[in-house]
Amino acid sequence: MSPSQTLTRPDRAASADHATRPGDRRRTRSASPLLGRGVVNGVLIAAMLWTVLPLTWLVVAATKGYADLYSTGGFEFARVRLWENLVALFTFNDGLFLRWLLNSFLYAGVGALVSSMISILAGYAFDKFRFPGKERWFGLVLLGVLVPAAVTTVPLYLMASDLGLTNSFWGVFLPGLASPFGVYLGRVFSQAYVPDELLEATRVDGAGELRTFWQIAFPLLRPAFATLFLFGFTGGWNAFFMPLLMLSDHELYPVGLGLFMWRQLINTDQDLYYPLLMTGSLVAILPLIVAFFSLQRYWKAGLTAGAVK
Missing domain, CATH: 1.10.3720.10 (MetI-like)
Structure with a gap:
């Protein structure tokens, strides 16, 4: 055995090799940002829907008469009478x-x-x-x-x-x-x-x-x-x-x-x-x-x- 060689315990060598494996590092690094980005995007989408959906419903409802408000879905256009509603x-x-x-x-x-x-x-x-x-x-x-x-x-x-x-x-x-x-x-x-x-x-x-x-x-x-x-x-x-x-x-x-x-x-x-x-x-x-x-x-x-x- 040359002087530059050192003895290493098998369990420590295996753990060090596992800790420094490039594939594991890439998976560890990529999983956390993707998870955080997904949570942030989910919260933003929920906030957007919370804001936009009532406004969308109001725009659709403004084009209807009283009968159409209850005979059609909330986001379903009926006979468009927005101009008549504005004039009234x-x-x-x-x-x-x-x-x-x-x-x-x-x-x-x-x-x-x-x-x-x-x-x-x-x-x-x-x-x-x-x-x-x-x-x-x-x-x-x-x-x-x-x-x-x-x-x-x-x-x-x-x-x-x-x-x-x-x-x-x-x-x-x-x-x-x-x-x-x-x-x-x-x-x-x-x-x-x-x-x-x-x-x-x-x-x-x-x-x-x-x-x-x-x-x-x-x-x-x-x-x-x-x-x-x-x-x-x-x-x-x-x-x-x-x-x-x-x-x-x-x-x-x-x-x-x-x-x-x-x-x-x-x-x-x-x-x-x-x-x-x-x-x-x-x-x-x-x-x-x-x-x-x-x-x-x-x-x-x-x-x-x-x-x-």
Whole structure:
């Protein structure tokens, strides 16, 4: 036996050979990723079906009359009468549904626009300026984030009642302008997107605070503004409890509350209200889809990359 040769126990040699066999390593490595990928894909497919199937059913149901809703399957098209349903929807009761849509655009669209601007301005101020009690005031804002909206609805209603704002446009519009979560996100976005060095450079050049914000900070905060606007628009469009408490005039209802009223009247005339409810529900979600796909291009990070040398 040469000096370079060593003695090895047979059981250890066999175990080492088995552990380092290339085929076993490949099988071990490939089985785990495939299993993990299959679980992830299965969860994604289930989530997709959970989201898409109700919307698909609503699209199909909006093309049917009351009799076809129960005589055909949920995903089965009958005699397509979508146009007739749309005409009936927008002409019913002198165009009441169109009035509800316009109210929702005012409550949600204009309200989200103003609320997002207030949140951006407040978040920018909390981030870039120094003033007495700054962190304590911001702590109060965070407390507002923790309080559920349902808890503050009744106090807001009582305040609006004392001010004579119930059953009016302002009773629903004004409470939606304050968004503690929006102020919090505004400060976070300001910290991430607006470098302090860039603002210092503009101030050295003689720009005032308002000019600095509108010409330097706000263009950098457009993705944040779009995100806050979409959050506010979605929340305002889907608002239900506040309008339910504040409003008693059907002409002032948002579209969600109006559809709920039709749902309550369904037993009085099912042939009339079932198609109205299905078609109205389909039309009511279209602005949310349009808003999402219109604003998603602004959701990009790294817009300030290279702004500071």
